[in-house]
Amino acid sequence: MSDRGESYNRAVELAQRTPEELSPRDAMVLARGLGRLAAWLLKPAVIAKAIEEQKDWGAKDEQCKWLECTLPEGPGACWIVAVRKTCQFHALRDAFVLPLRWKKGPSEKPPTLPEGLQQVANEVLSELNVSQEIKESDQWEIHPASDDLFNAAGLFFLEGDYSSAWAPLAGSLMVAAGDGKPDHRVWATGAWKPGVGLTRVEGIREKLALASEFEATQFFVPASCFDEARQLARDNNWSIEIKKFEQSTDRPREALRPYISQLRVRASKSDSEKERAKTYLQIPDDIERRQYYLDCIVEDLAERLRDQFSKEPEKLACRSFITVVSDSPELIYLMHFVFRPKASWIFYSEGNNRYRELATEVETWLKSPPVQQRIGSCQVHIEAFQDGDLGELVLCFRDLVARLLQEDDRRSLVVDVTPGKKTMSIAWALAAPRGARLVYVDSQFDHEARKPKPFTEKLTVFSLDTLPNNSVGG
Numbered sequence: 001m002s003d004r005g006e007s008y009n010r011a012v013e014l015a016q017r018t019p020e021e022l023s024p025r026d027a028m029v030l031a032r033g034l035g036r037l038a039a040w041l042l043k044p045a046v047i048a049k050a051i052e053e054q055k056d057w058g059a060k061d062e063q064c065k066w067l068e069c070t071l072p073e074g075p076g077a078c079w080i081v082a083v084r085k086t087c088q089f090h091a092l093r094d095a096f097v098l099p100l101r102w103k104k105g106p107s108e109k110p111p112t113l114p115e116g117l118q119q120v121a122n123e124v125l126s127e128l129n130v131s132q133e134i135k136e137s138d139q140w141e142i143h144p145a146s147d148d149l150f151n152a153a154g155l156f157f158l159e160g161d162y163s164s165a166w167a168p169l170a171g172s173l174m175v176a177a178g179d180g181k182p183d184h185r186v187w188a189t190g191a192w193k194p195g196v197g198l199t200r201v202e203g204i205r206e207k208l209a210l211a212s213e214f215e216a217t218q219f220f221v222p223a224s225c226f227d228e229a230r231q232l233a234r235d236n237n238w239s240i241e242i243k244k245f246e247q248s249t250d251r252p253r254e255a256l257r258p259y260i261s262q263l264r265v266r267a268s269k270s271d272s273e274k275e276r277a278k279t280y281l282q283i284p285d286d287i288e289r290r291q292y293y294l295d296c297i298v299e300d301l302a303e304r305l306r307d308q309f310s311k312e313p314e315k316l317a318c319r320s321f322i323t324v325v326s327d328s329p330e331l332i333y334l335m336h337f338v339f340r341p342k343a344s345w346i347f348y349s350e351g352n353n354r355y356r357e358l359a360t361e362v363e364t365w366l367k368s369p370p371v372q373q374r375i376g377s378c379q380v381h382i383e384a385f386q387d388g389d390l391g392e393l394v395l396c397f398r399d400l401v402a403r404l405l406q407e408d409d410r411r412s413l414v415v416d417v418t419p420g421k422k423t424m425s426i427a428w429a430l431a432a433p434r435g436a437r438l439v440y441v442d443s444q445f446d447h448e449a450r451k452p453k454p455f456t457e458k459l460t461v462f463s464l465d466t467l468p469n470n471s472v473g474g
Helices: 006-015 024-041 044-056 061-067 115-130 152-157 163-177 204-213 223-235 252-263 273-282 286-296 298-307 330-339 353-367 369-375 390-405 422-431
Strands: 077-083 095-103 141-144 186-188 191-193 197-199 218-221 241-244 320-324 343-349 379-385 413-416 437-442 458-463
Touching: 006 024, 006 152, 024 044, 024 061, 024 095, 024 152, 044 061, 077 163, 077 204, 095 163, 095 204, 115 141, 115 163, 115 191, 163 186, 163 191, 163 252, 186 252, 204 218, 204 223, 218 223, 218 252, 223 241, 241 252, 273 286, 286 330, 298 330, 320 330, 320 390, 330 353, 330 369, 330 413, 330 437, 343 353, 343 390, 353 369, 353 379, 379 390, 390 422, 422 437
Parallel strands: 186 218, 218 241, 320 343, 320 413, 343 379, 413 437
Antiparallel strands: 077 095, 095 141, 191 197, 437 458
């Protein structure tokens, strides 16, 4: 070790002391020996002493910034948390974060990284190339967040096993490959075994404690660590939601899907339509996706569709609105913002519990005071109908319309024929009374998410009065 230089040997010697044993000058010497890595590797008490020494020499607050930890931001940003295997270096943290960044394309100078970390990064690249989650031609590389992060002394202290870094490395790379940016509040740990998936890791307590210090709000762990992690969070009052990876798949994206969804910073309502649509389609949880649609998409999209009829506003005039619950209840929310009816009837297939639950969800949201204020007072009703063949559906729908409209003007009725099975759409077209309007929403379809792509929608509104067949309708 002597051939590595006096400063290196001094750093190794000082790192073995406890924070209490280190004088402010010793703490400063140790920090200088570690360079940029000091902020991430030294215990807070040691950092405080180093800053104290700097200020005694006249340093300003700005000159001490290099001893502060700031997680990287923007495309490719990544951070991993690891636990030290040895306890001989008392001045160092038990667990530490390393700030990293994925970069596309080969670099002129290969990045300097701990050997174990580089090995895991190579395994991530290999696995994601084989599974075609990234393009091999993009030639991704993992780099330290700043080029001067690692020096000789720092690399010595970082020797060890980094297998648990597989999950955050892979997740952040898939976010980067999709032009996304990561959320500092979402952390993860998890090793990967080819053919098996994510497996158990050690050091959960130390990693959670550090994540709490960095104000993380979510921490993903392998399923085999979930109970332990959740109990530790409860016992220590850490305000971290413990989440688990999928355990029954050896496909990286499937295993990491909930983590990637949370890790990627979601586009806000002020972001472009393209970014919001991309965020919506990448959210795997149905409830979260619908909530995002309501928060960031529906109002702007409705205004865009209303603008299509700025020269024909009479086509949007609506007192009564009829629709059917489908697997995309977002359409119901959208149509209420477009047509702003005074009364609406939301039908669902009798005996279909999922659609009944969705209908109840829609009813609750539409009846909420904030929504009533935005779309105008609307009486919302949900009702089951009995499914059948085309003839049965036509008779059923005619009876429903007659009962619901009674003496109301048929021209005030709008029926959305977009959702539901094709036979339902045809049945509504045949059952709707003359004077009523039918609306159909056309859009591009994302086959992976199995959802329409927001902001590609186009409205077709037509009245049955324009149809030549006088026998249509009641």
